[in-house]
Amino acid sequence: MTYASLKPVSHAFVQRKRLIFVRVAAVLAVLLLFLTKPALSEGSNGHEMLEFFGFCLVLACVAGRLWSILYVGGKKNEELVSSGPFSMSQNPLYFFSTVGAVGIGLLYGSVLAALALGLASFLIFRVTARKEAAYLLGKFGPAYLAYTKRTPRFWPNPLIYSDGDQMEFSTRALKRTFFDGLYFLAIFPAIELVEYFREAGLLFPAFVTIY
Structure with missing residues (x-):
């Protein structure tokens, strides 16, 4: 995505549509559990190792989203936030x-x-992110272009981290992000429950094995 090719727009991207899509995708992912099974059997060393790393990543996701929302909550698309996690990546939430x-x-x-x-x-x-960038370019112009030139689009660069002296955050946005994070955490017991029922013979056999 090159910002030189973006066309500024005057309306912000509707976040609710993205959130609905993510939640629907999460539900579909759980439903797929009933049709597939992992190649590594439950309780094996390989399976337990993947579960451990997966749980660590999910915790990092929830913590990182909460950290990001402390800086941008209530100000998204209204102010050009460039400190904290937004100093390392233009899209830390994503x-x-x-x-x-x-x-x-x-x-x-x-x-x-x-x-x-x-x-x-x-x-x-x-x-x-591209739709949001077009809106921010139209709203903040040269200031946003300068920000994009010094900040990676997606992958964070801790070496350029910077922070401000003061920070205001929205408790409402923080609470909403916390409950959104529960969708990620809820997947773990759902997976464990499906695996337990399958091992106990209470579910029909999976149709597909994935590695």
Whole structure:
């Protein structure tokens, strides 16, 4: 995505549509659990290792999203936030959400599922980020262009981290982001429950094995 090719727009991207899509995708991912199973069996060393790393990534996702919303909550698309996590990446919320998607795939015990979910999230948020960038370019002009030149679009660069002396945040936005994070955390018990029922013979056999 090159900012020189962007056409400024006067209306902000509707975040609610993205959130609805993400939640629907999460529900579909859980439903797919009933049709597939990981190649690594539950309780094996490989499966437990993937679950551990997956859970760590999901926790990093929730913590990173809460950290990001402390800086941008209540000000998104209204102010040009460039401190804290936004000094390292233009889209830290999307980065941490993608990390969480990869974590969910690993929680399931499948590297392939982790890669697929991570790629799908990256592509979805790439489209969203481009629409937001067009709006911010139209709203803040040269200041936003200067910000994009010094800050990576997606992958954070800790070496350029900077922070302000004062920070105001929205408790409402923080609370909303916390409950959104519960969607990621809720996937873990859902996966464990499905695996338990399958091992106990209470579910029909999976149709597809994924690695």
